Amino acid sequence: MSSLVPIRFQPFDADLMTQAEGRVAIIIPADGKMSPAVRRANRLTRGAVARLVESDRFEKVKTGDVISLAWPGGMAAEALDIVVLPRRPDADEARKAGAALAKLAGGKDILVMAGSQVRTEELAMGIALRSYAFDAHKTKDTDEGGSVTISHQKSDEVEAAFAPLYAVADGVRMTRDLTNEPANVLTTTEFAARLVEMKELGLEVEVLEEDKLAELGMRTLLSVGQGSVSPSKVVVMQWNGGDKDDAPLALVGKGVVFDTGGISLKPAGGMEDMTMDMGGAGVVAGAMRALAKRKAKANVVGLVGLVENMPSGNATRPGDVVKSMKGDTVEIINTDAEGRLVLCDVMWYAQERFKPVGMIDLATLTGAIIIGLGHENAGVFSNNDTFCDAFLKSAKAEDEGAWRMPLGDAYDKQLKSRIADMKNVGGRPAGSITAAQFLQRFVKEETPWIHLDIAGVASVSSETSYAPKGATGWGVRALSRLVQDHFE
Numbered sequence: 001m002s003s004l005v006p007i008r009f010q011p012f013d014a015d016l017m018t019q020a021e022g023r024v025a026i027i028i029p030a031d032g033k034m035s036p037a038v039r040r041a042n043r044l045t046r047g048a049v050a051r052l053v054e055s056d057r058f059e060k061v062k063t064g065d066v067i068s069l070a071w072p073g074g075m076a077a078e079a080l081d082i083v084v085l086p087r088r089p090d091a092d093e094a095r096k097a098g099a100a101l102a103k104l105a106g107g108k109d110i111l112v113m114a115g116s117q118v119r120t121e122e123l124a125m126g127i128a129l130r131s132y133a134f135d136a137h138k139t140k141d142t143d144e145g146g147s148v149t150i151s152h153q154k155s156d157e158v159e160a161a162f163a164p165l166y167a168v169a170d171g172v173r174m175t176r177d178l179t180n181e182p183a184n185v186l187t188t189t190e191f192a193a194r195l196v197e198m199k200e201l202g203l204e205v206e207v208l209e210e211d212k213l214a215e216l217g218m219r220t221l222l223s224v225g226q227g228s229v230s231p232s233k234v235v236v237m238q239w240n241g242g243d244k245d246d247a248p249l250a251l252v253g254k255g256v257v258f259d260t261g262g263i264s265l266k267p268a269g270g271m272e273d274m275t276m277d278m279g280g281a282g283v284v285a286g287a288m289r290a291l292a293k294r295k296a297k298a299n300v301v302g303l304v305g306l307v308e309n310m311p312s313g314n315a316t317r318p319g320d321v322v323k324s325m326k327g328d329t330v331e332i333i334n335t336d337a338e339g340r341l342v343l344c345d346v347m348w349y350a351q352e353r354f355k356p357v358g359m360i361d362l363a364t365l366t367g368a369i370i371i372g373l374g375h376e377n378a379g380v381f382s383n384n385d386t387f388c389d390a391f392l393k394s395a396k397a398e399d400e401g402a403w404r405m406p407l408g409d410a411y412d413k414q415l416k417s418r419i420a421d422m423k424n425v426g427g428r429p430a431g432s433i434t435a436a437q438f439l440q441r442f443v444k445e446e447t448p449w450i451h452l453d454i455a456g457v458a459s460v461s462s463e464t465s466y467a468p469k470g471a472t473g474w475g476v477r478a479l480s481r482l483v484q485d486h487f488e
Contacts, residue, residue: 001177004170005102005131006147007124009159012115014040016151017075022109025081025101027117028053030061037113037151044074052082063089064097066104078108087118092399094119098126099466107133109146116153121162124150128169129466129473134180164294168480171290172473178282179459179471183258183275188230188306191257191278195235195285195304201292204238217325218345224338225307227262227315234346237288237302241295242487248299249487250356251288251479252346254339254363255281255306262309262335263317276471277339279458280362281306283475290480298487303350305342309335321420325349326442331420339363340435341424344442351444357487358387358448361439362475363455368431369405370456377401378457378474381436384448390486391450391478398477399465401457405433412437 014037017024026038032053034042042049048069052058061067065084072080081104085097101110101123110127114120127148152158178186178194192207199205210231213222218234225232238248259277260266266274281304288302316322320332325345332341343361350359369379378395380402382388388404395402411433414426422441426434436451443449457474464472 001136002132002134002173004128004166004173005145007128007150007162007166008147009150009152009155009162011155012151012153014113016111017041017077017113018044019076020111021076021078022111022146023079023081023105024075024077025083025110025112027083027085027114029086030063030084032058035115037115041080041113045069045072045080046074048072049082063093064100066097066100068104085117085123089119091119091122094122095126095129095399096465098123099130102127102130105131105146107131107145110148112148112150114150114152120150120152120158121165124148124162125165125169126466128166129172132173132176132467134177134470137182167293168290168477170293171286171476171480174289175282175286175473175476176467176471178285179276179279181275183308186257186275186278188233188257188308191255191281191306192233192235195237198237198289198292201289202239203288203292204240206236208234208236216349217323218349219322220324220330220341221305221307221345223316223320223322223332224256224262224309224341227312228308228310230257230308232305232307234349235304235306237285239288239291239296239300241291241297242299246299247355247357248301249483250350250354250359251284251300251302252343252350252359252361253281253284253302253304254278254342254361254365255304256339256342257306257308259309259336259338260311262315262338263311264334264336265311266336273459276459277364278306279364279454279471282471283362283454283458283473283479286473286476287479290476291483294480296483296488298483300483300487301350301354301356303346305346307342309338324442328422328441329420331417331423333423334425337425337435339365340438343439347439347442351447356447359443360391360450360452360479362452364458365453366432366435366455369453372405372432373403373456375456375460377403379432379453380404381407381433381451381453382449383407383440383443387448388450391482394481394485395478398481400474400478402452402478405436407433407436407440
């Protein structure tokens, strides 16, 4: 497991930059106006900062750019990083500047001379998000990683403002760790154990084993995992920070710890990436961690279905018919369309037990959503405009790409089965939409519902503004914001 970069705050003291090792960062607006910290850095470097500000290069800078002066004279630091940022940036500008700074730092200590900079807590959030590294399985010696010190005139106020952001960053970290883990490490049992550990944060956590799932009638979920030696499980996490009688918001995650496709076996090329097919469950886990750590004043329940989809003599076959917990029968045409079989039972259970005020499911569900939206946006499907708009607003505020997709009766007809109530796939056309239509059949009429297909955003092959390549932790920030703005 990784850990967050340590970030501490202290009162502003311009003398700190003289002897600080590692990297020292100062902040300059695009107009080049110098703050006391910048003027001090300019004196220490014998006018180097002023020469940069007056140069042609500085005329071309953009907000969020970081220009580095290596081994600056008059300082012990190995680099002086000049962060281009307005005096009053918006949250996105400040975070991206912090992320750019963290990327340059590469694990070295950073001293940020923030002075009286506005939204310094957001800059610190960018540093926390982009400092992430997953190297748990590398045997070579690795650095412990640096620390971050932020010197600000109102350090106590900034530290207090940063505390809930740091809690959310820790939720993002957990999601990334889970999504990056190889499947021989993150088995269903290990996944459940990591969630149980969150009891120490005040979460109520219970693990439903296969005998209980069979008793409840979760046959579609169990059908996915029956070809694997890893036991299928459902983990229920409750955060009760709101009024006792308030119905909770339900978050439901697909947790396929490895997906071979089952009997409908996937091609070998790229199958190693299917360690991330538990990404939806990873987001639910990270969101619940974030809510608990920031002590959200809301009731939220997170439920994850943990299975492994393997081919074996006991695996589900194409053509099998299985009855769901709801009671509907499903003709399984393709065993590689397994995520919806996991989700439908857990969603029904969530509604039956908790009567949620709203329900959001998350899953790396379809390759079709990547064809439609690439790796920039998750697909958003909903039966409730108000609920959906609230989520989209939260995702936009957190710079997490999300795009609403359609639902409709015509798509639903593609799921018609000759021998059962429905098929689990509707063919190639509109594959992500028919997957959502399948899930909608397990949503009660009175339940506001959002389905998030995160196949394109959960893990990516190139770095993003806030994450190195690999798991992104997409969704934790948006869900925490949604709870903050609409349920607290």
